[in-house]
Every structure is written in C-alpha cells, then in structure tokens.
Amino acid sequence: MVGRRFGRSAAPLALLLLSVISGCDQGPKRNYIYGRVTLDGQPLDFGSITFVPDPTGPKASGIIEQGHYQIEAVRGPLTGGKLVEIRAPRYPADEPMPATKADKMRQLAVAPEALPQRYNAKTELRATVTEDGPNEFNFELQSE
Numbered sequence: 001m002v003g004r005r006f007g008r009s010a011a012p013l014a015l016l017l018l019s020v021i022s023g024c025d026q027g028p029k030r031n032y033i034y035g036r037v038t039l040d041g042q043p044l045d046f047g048s049i050t051f052v053p054d055p056t057g058p059k060a061s062g063i064i065e066q067g068h069y070q071i072e073a074v075r076g077p078l079t080g081g082k083l084v085e086i087r088a089p090r091y092p093a094d095e096p097m098p099a100t101k102a103d104k105m106r107q108l109a110v111a112p113e114a115l116p117q118r119y120n121a122k123t124e125l126r127a128t129v130t131e132d133g134p135n136e137f138n139f140e141l142q143s144e
Contacts, residue, residue: 028078031073031076031077031078031079033070033135035068035069035139036068037067038067039088044088047088047115049062049071049085049087050085051083053077054081054083057078060076063101077129079129080129084126085123086120086125088108089107089113090111091114116143116144
C-alpha cells in the first residue's frame with residue numbers, strides 16, 4: 001500500500017522536477033557579433049572592443065586583429081543597445097611592434113592609449129544588438 005501511494009505522488013513531483021531542471025539552462029540569449037575597425041581608413045592592427053550594456057548587464061569583449069573582430073555567441077552580448085569602447089595601444093616609435101599575440105595583449109594592458117577618448121573612456125560609439133541579426137558592426141575611426 002505504501003509503494004502504491006508513493007508511486008502516485010511521485011509522478012507529478014518527477015514531472016515538476018524535470019520541467020524545473022530543463023528550464024535551468026535557459027537564460028538571456030547571447031549573440032554572435034563581428035565587424036571591422038579602421039583608423040584613418042586603414043585596418044586597426046591590434047586592439048580590443050567591448051560592448052557595454054546601456055544601462056546595465058554583462059559586458060562582451062573581443063580582440064581586434066588586422067581590422068577584424070568577432071565575439072562568439074557563448075561570450076557575446078545580450079540583445080539591446082550598447083555603448084562600444086575601442087582601445088588600441090600606442091607602441092613606442094623606437095621599439096618594434098610586438099610579434100606575438102601574448103606580447104600584444106601585454107602591451108594593450110600597459111601601453112598608453114592610441115585612440116581618442118571619444119572611442120573608449122568617453123565613447124560616442126553605439127550599437128544595437130538584435131536577436132535575429134545579422135549583428136555586423138563596422139567602425140571607421142579618425143585619429144583627430
């Protein structure tokens with residue numbers, strides 16, 4: 001008798017648990033984004049790009065190499081309006097440009113900023129990420 005009573009009450013409980021568990025991995029959808037970045041008409045050699053939610057939410061960042069960037073959906077931005085910050089290191093004129101990506105990343109962290117603040121700290125750049133895309137954002141920057 002105990003087994004029968006447990007069997008009846010366990011079925012709805014199991015269905016409830018299954019529906020809760022299956023919905024756990026569903027959160028806000030992140031999006032794949034890509035594009036080009038030029039400075040004075042030339043591809044930006046190396047830098048970073050960050051999509052900052054406006055007003056709040058998780059940031060999404062990527063690396064710019066030879067004027068191109070892409071951020072996979074797993075790390076991409078949520079849908080909606082974004083502020084865009086682009087940074088590039090100013091390499092010392094008397095030193096060769098770093099050869100490896102790791103050296104360039106270190107330079108990005110410590111070197112002075114090569115771009116005007118209107119593209120990073122006081123950005124004027126905006127993008128709207130949509131769920132159905134395509135989410136291609138190209139930025140034509142000017143040094144002056």
